[in-house]
Amino acid sequence: xxxxxxxxxxxxxxxPYRIVDDCGGAFALxxxxxxxxxSIQGFRNAGKGTKLRGALTKVVSNSPRTAGSFxxxxxxxxxxxxxxxxxxxxxxxxxxxxxxFTTGFILALPNGYWAATGSGVVGGILLGMIEGIxxxxxxxxxxxxxxxxxxxxxxxxxxxxxxxxxxxxxxxxVFGMFGPQTQTNQ
Numbered sequence: 001x002x003x004x005x006x007x008x009x010x011x012x013x014x015x016p017y018r019i020v021d022d023c024g025g026a027f028a029l030x031x032x033x034x035x036x037x038x039s040i041q042g043f044r045n046a047g048k049g050t051k052l053r054g055a056l057t058k059v060v061s062n063s064p065r066t067a068g069s070f071x072x073x074x075x076x077x078x079x080x081x082x083x084x085x086x087x088x089x090x091x092x093x094x095x096x097x098x099x100x101f102t103t104g105f106i107l108a109l110p111n112g113y114w115a116a117t118g119s120g121v122v123g124g125i126l127l128g129m130i131e132g133i134x135x136x137x138x139x140x141x142x143x144x145x146x147x148x149x150x151x152x153x154x155x156x157x158x159x160x161x162x163x164x165x166x167x168x169x170x171x172x173x174v175f176g177m178f179g180p181q182t183q184t185n186q
Contacts, residue, residue, distance in 0.1 A: 018078060018082060019075065019078045022074050023071055023075040023078065026070045027067050027068075027070060027071035027074070030063075030066045030067035030070025031063060031064075031067040031070075034059075034065075034066030034067055035059050035063045037066070038055075038058045038062045038066070039055040039056075039059045041058055042054045042056070042058025042059065043055040073107065076106055076107060077099050077103045078099075080099035081095050081096060081099040084098050084099060093131035093132075093134075097124050097127045097131060098124070099127065100123035100124045100125075100126060100127030101120040101127075102120065102123075104116075104119040104120040105117065105119060107119070108120070
């Protein structure tokens with residue numbers, strides 16, 4: 001089977017296509033985000049009557065650097081992610097967390113070992129928070145889909161039945177940290 005971009009094999013076994021794709025996506029994100037950020041900064045710092053020229057000059061001189069930095073970060077992160085997925089033999093949130101640490105560490109290594117360690121820890125913590133939020137959102141969406149499908153099944157079995165009233169979630173079920181919560185009516 002040929003491993004072409006977009007095929008099932010590409011996403012099942014991460015490899016060079018994913019690395020190049022993520023690197024290009026990070027470059028585009030850095031280009032667009034850097035252009036917006038630097039144009040606002042250039043507009044604000046330019047003198048009266050030269051606002052547009054100041055914004056354009058700032059974008060032309062600084063956006064390529066921002067895009068290159070984003071691209072390098074994307075390249076390092078995806079390479080580490082694919083490497084950990086290959087070594088461990090599975091795709092899970094730990095790969096992303098370890099990749100965040102590795103990326104932060106390697107990119108800050110020219111500043112010294114302690115700076116690299118601190119940057120790696122920050123990268124790992126940030127990716128851990130992102131993965132945690134992602135898991136929480138997926139869990140909440142899954143519970144909502146299950147409730148909706150259960151309601152639809154009951155309505156299909158008895159078309160004249162009244163739909164159940166919507167449930168108001170408790171604080172624990174909103175955050176999903178303590179498992180499924182049941183609300184007691186008093």
